[in-house]
């Protein structure tokens with residue numbers, strides 16, 4: 336067991352159970368290869384095992400346990416170049432009739448900007464301290480903004496409102512698995528040693544936007560300089576050095592590991608040699624940041640950044656990608 340406090344990083348992707356009465360609403364009037372089932376991944380990115388320097392000594396979010404920088408080895412694996420899309424998740428649901436956690440609970444977390452005034456009238460709970468996250472009844476992956484919304488023109492966007500448990504069910508059906516946190520970071524670094532971002536050290540090299548995050552002032556004003564308010568089609572921005580898209584920004588991605596801010600501090604075989612995280616915990620690691628990340632509030636689109644969420648939580652900015660051995 337870990338002695339870490341329960342991780343609370345609601346600004347990134349809120350946790351089921353944190354929603355509160357909507358009195359707070361008054362305070363936030365918007366200023367602010369091939370798989371076993373025959374489906375195909377456009378191409379797997381095969382990576383041979385190697386050592387790399389994991390983590391970062393950035394000290395802005397100490398409670399996240401981003402450090403220390405440490406030599407970690409991973410075995411060989413193959414990873415999908417993109418997060419799983421709505422079209423791919425639709426294939427899973429159509430084949431299995433799977434019901435997601437958001438559907439079972441009857442609601443999911445939606446960012447305020449995307450809620451229509453009609454749906455807003457029925458919103459009764461928001462996340463305290465992160466009042467831009469609203470509990471929306473009826474929101475799930477096929478209706479990401481609640482009743483009246485759909486993903487008809489977003490087939491190639493990452494699926495959202497999927498819990499860790501939902502992602503695991505998808506993996507079991509597809510004959511794949513979620514990446515370990517070490518695999519995710521190794522693949523995301525794309526061969527760059529200790530770069531700040533997956534493409535290098537500069538956020539916007541030569542003025543170019545390298546990922547889908549937030550521009551302007553969070554959470555009141557998004558200037559949309561990168562072209563996207565919410566999710567973007569996978570592959571809309573440049574790939575990293577290993578040919579992976581959307582590892583930074585767009586949507587957070589589930590990893591298989593339980594979250595701990597301290598488990599990896601001590602150099603032991605289980606923390607350095609193809610690590611798989613603590614044996615148990617209360618929340619799962621998520622990586623990569625999302626379209627809501629902005630340096631003024633949360634710059635967790637850095638490649639060494641990490642946070643977590645509970646396995647049954649779902650939000651409009653949280654998805655996953657898959658790996659295979």
Ligand SMILES: [Ca+2]
Nearest residue numbers: 547548561563
């Ligand atoms: Ca954006």
